[in-house]
Structure formats: structure tokens, C-alpha cells
Amino acid sequence: MGGKRMTQVTDHGGGVRSIKVPIPDNPLGHTLVYVVDTDAGPVLIDTGWDDPGSWDTLAEGLTACGTSVAGVHGVVITHHHPDHHGLSGKVREASGAWIAMHAADAAIVRRTRENRPERWFAYMAAKLEASGAPEEHIAPLRGTRTSARRPSTLPGFSPALPDREIVPGELLPLPGRRLRAVWTPGHTPGHVCLHLEETHPARLPGRGRLFSGDHLLPRITPHIGLYEDPDDATVTDPLGDYLDSLERIGRLEPAEVLPAHQHPFADAPARVRELLDHHEERLTGLLSLITTPLTPWQLAERMEWNRPWEQIPYGSRTIAVSEAEAHLRRLVKLGRAEAVPGSEPVTYVAV
Structure with missing residues (x-):
């Protein structure tokens, strides 16, 4: 078994390796955890999903890299999602490593730990109701509030608190390396x-290498939905943020991109252009769908996904509606769509 897992390690040269850490029951298959050699010991970029099999793969991968979990010096987290941040706490317990994360995602981790799951489910139920979701989709969330299931048994409800902040534009404290x-x-x-x-x-040719997390992937588009936060009423524009961020990465012109899923690739500017074109086409396509007013849920039902709506499982439908809402918010911000006054639940129409 150990020999089989050893093949999960890839040497990318220049003191950088990756370990394919499995994500259980997920079509993505695995997270690429990068091991970066530094003068103070190995630093991990992301850690993988909190699951016993994933932990074993990470530990065996580190052994294959000539080190161990106990030898890890630090953990740099690209973002707070459980397939990236899940094992951080266990790594820190075993090694004393620091964990670094951007302040905006560290705030989400803090709120996730402080909020009772019942509050989260109530918030999600209210959001789905406002998006026009049918009662049969909302009902399970209402039921969860009275369920006896303990929060600690739910994945992602007690993520590790980071102890260092990643400051944009600054070099990370990796002795002997230049990681910005x-x-x-x-x-x-x-x-x-x-x-x-x-x-x-x-x-x-190009400028160094880029660990891109989920921001830039070779063959798939990351999920862009509304930022979910029961305590924040700010009207955010995640899709606008994403498109601006893509352009910033394209201008960096790295020689190679080392993403958190799938495989490394070159020509980041070309991939950025593909994604910008994809989202522009999608926004244009959505405008043709809302020539008559639709709720976010009705829009999600009509959007193109990787399978027909009736085959999309429950949890993925919630994610799809969030994505529809993010696209609607972008269209409203661009002045290409507007909410219909007095509609309940709110419907949107092309301008």
C-alpha cells in the first residue's frame, strides 16, 4: 500500500514537490499539496482534506520527500476551503508549524468556529427562500436546526485558526526562498x-512559478458564488473580484503554474484569456435567459451545467444558485440587468 501511495509524489525541480492528497467522494479526486524546501525546513502550500486516508497519504508523501510531518516548518494556505485547509491543524499539532492565511479568509475561519451550525442553517434557509428555491429544497435545512447531530461531526465546522497573516504584496518568511x-x-x-x-x-521563459490554488486551473473554472456570511450585509461582487484578479495574474506572466488540482501548465496569460472569454460568454448567455424576469433559482435551472438540472444533486444545486446569484450581481453592477421592483422573491430582468 505504501509503495502505491509513494507514486503520489512528483518532483517539480528547484526544491518543490507535490503530493496528491485524495479528497474523498469528490470528482476533483485530489488536492496537490506542494512541499517547498526552505533553509528552516519544508513548508507546505495547502494540506488537503481532513480524512484519515488523506492524512496517511500526506504523511507517506512527506516521508517519500525525505522529511516527515513532524519536520514541517510552516503551512501556507491559499484559501479556507476544507480540501486545502482541512489537515492544517493536525500538521501543526504534529510539528509545531505556523499556519498562514489571508485576513479575509482567517475571519471566515473564526466566524465558522464561533457560529453555531443552527445559525448557519437558518441563514442558508433564508437565503435560499429569497432566491426562489422550492420548499422541498429548503426543508432539509430547517430540519437540521433541530437535529441531534453534533457540530463537531460536521466537516469544516471547526477549522484550525491560522496564527500568521498573509499580507498581499509581501514576501512570506521562507528563509532562502522568494515567495510573494x-x-x-x-x-x-x-x-x-x-x-x-x-x-x-x-x-x-517567463517570470518564476505561480502556486495558483483554485484561482487558475488548467481545464476547469473554479466555483464563483456569493461570499456567504451571516454577519456581513455588504453587497459584494465576487465575479467582478475574480475577473480583476485573473487579469492581475495574467500580467505576472509566470513561466509555469502549479495549481491545487489537476496538473501544472505553462502559458498562464492564454489560460487567463480563455477564462475571461468564458465568463463574458456566460454573462451574455444569461442576459438572453432573463429577457423575461426570473428568480436566481429559475435562472440556475436554465443555466448550462455539466449535466441536466434534474441530475444535479442537492448540495450542488445550492452551489449552482449561489453561482447564478454572483453572475446576476455582476450584470446588475454593469448596468446590464436590474431587480424587478416589488417582486417577491426578487426576480431579475435584462436592461
Whole structure:
């Protein structure tokens, strides 16, 4: 078994390796956890999902890299999602490593730990009701509030608190390396990419290497939905944030991108252009759907997904509606759509 897992390690040269840490029951398959050698010991970029099998793979991968969990010096988190931040606490317990995260995502981690799950479910139920979701979709969330299931058994409800802040534009404290934080909000409010400002080990043309987290992936588009926060009534524009962040990354022109899923790739500017074009086409397509007023839920039902709406499972429908809302918010901000006054639940129409 150990031998099989050892093949999960890839050497990217220049003191950078990756470990494929599995995400249980998820089509993404795995998170690429990067191991960066520094003069103070190995530093991890992300850690993978909090699951016993994932932990074993991470531990065996570190052994294959000639180190161990106990030898980890620090953990840099691209964003707070559980397939990235999940094992951070266990790594810190085993090694004494620091955990660094952008302040916006650290605030989400703090609120997640402080908020009772019942409050979260009540908030989600109210949001879905406002989006025009049918009662049968909302009912399970209402039921959860009275359920006996303990919060600690729910994944992601007690994530590790980071103890260092990633400051955009600054170099991270990695002795002997030049790793600069680039703030790329969109997928989450505090998502960061990390620019390794060093000559590419294979001398590929471009400026260093970029650990891109979920911001820039070779073949898929990250989920861009509304930033969920029961305590914040600010009208955010995650899709606008994401598109601005994409352009910033394109201008960096890294020689190679090391993403958190799938595989490394070159020509970041070309991939950025593809994604910008994809979202522009999607926004234009959505305008043709809202020539008559639709709720966010009705829009999500009519949008193109990777399978027909009736085949989309429960949790993914909630995510799809959030994505529809993020696109609607962008169209409203651009002056290309507006809410219909007095509609309840609120409907949107193209201008």
C-alpha cells in the first residue's frame, strides 16, 4: 500500500514537490499539496482534506520527500476551503508549524468556529427562500436546526485558526526562498496565489512559478458564488473580484503554474484569456435567459451545467444558485440587468 501511495509524489525541480492528497467522494479526486524546501525546513502550500486516508497519504508523501510531518516548518494556505485547509491543524499539532492565511479568509475561519451550525442553517434557509428555491429544497435545512447531530461531526465546522497573516504584496518568511503573496479574491474573499520569484529550474521563459490554488486551473473554472456570511450585509461582487484578479495574474506572466488540482501548465496569460472569454460568454448567455424576469433559482435551472438540472444533486444545486446569484450581481453592477421592483422573491430582468 505504501509503495502505491509513494507514486503520489512528483518532483517539480528547484526544491518543490507535490503530493496528491485524495479528497474523498469528490470528482476533483485530489488536492496537490506542494512541499517547498526552505533553509528552516519544508513548508507546505495547502494540506488537503481532513480524512484519515488523506492524512496517511500526506504523511507517506512527506516521508517519500525525505522529511516527515513532524519536520514541517510552516503551512501556507491559499484559501479556507476544507480540501486545502482541512489537515492544517493536525500538521501543526504534529510539528509545531505556523499556519498562514489571508485576513479575509482567517475571519471566515473564526466566524465558522464561533457560529453555531443552527445559525448557519437558518441563514442558508433564508437565503435560499429569497432566491426562489422550492420548499422541498429548503426543508432539509430547517430540519437540521433541530437535529441531534453534533457540530463537531460536521466537516469544516471547526477549522484550525491560522496564527500568521498573509499580507498581499509581501514576501512570506521562507528563509532562502522568494515567495510573494498575490491577493486574488473571487473563489473566496481571501484567496491568494503565491509567486515564486526564482528562475524556473528548466529555464522555461517567463517570470518564476505561480502556486495558483483554485484561482487558475488548467481545464476547469473554479466555483464563483456569493461570499456567504451571516454577519456581513455588504453587497459584494465576487465575479467582478475574480475577473480583476485573473487579469492581475495574467500580467505576472509566470513561466509555469502549479495549481491545487489537476496538473501544472505553462502559458498562464492564454489560460487567463480563455477564462475571461468564458465568463463574458456566460454573462451574455444569461442576459438572453432573463429577457423575461426570473428568480436566481429559475435562472440556475436554465443555466448550462455539466449535466441536466434534474441530475444535479442537492448540495450542488445550492452551489449552482449561489453561482447564478454572483453572475446576476455582476450584470446588475454593469448596468446590464436590474431587480424587478416589488417582486417577491426578487426576480431579475435584462436592461
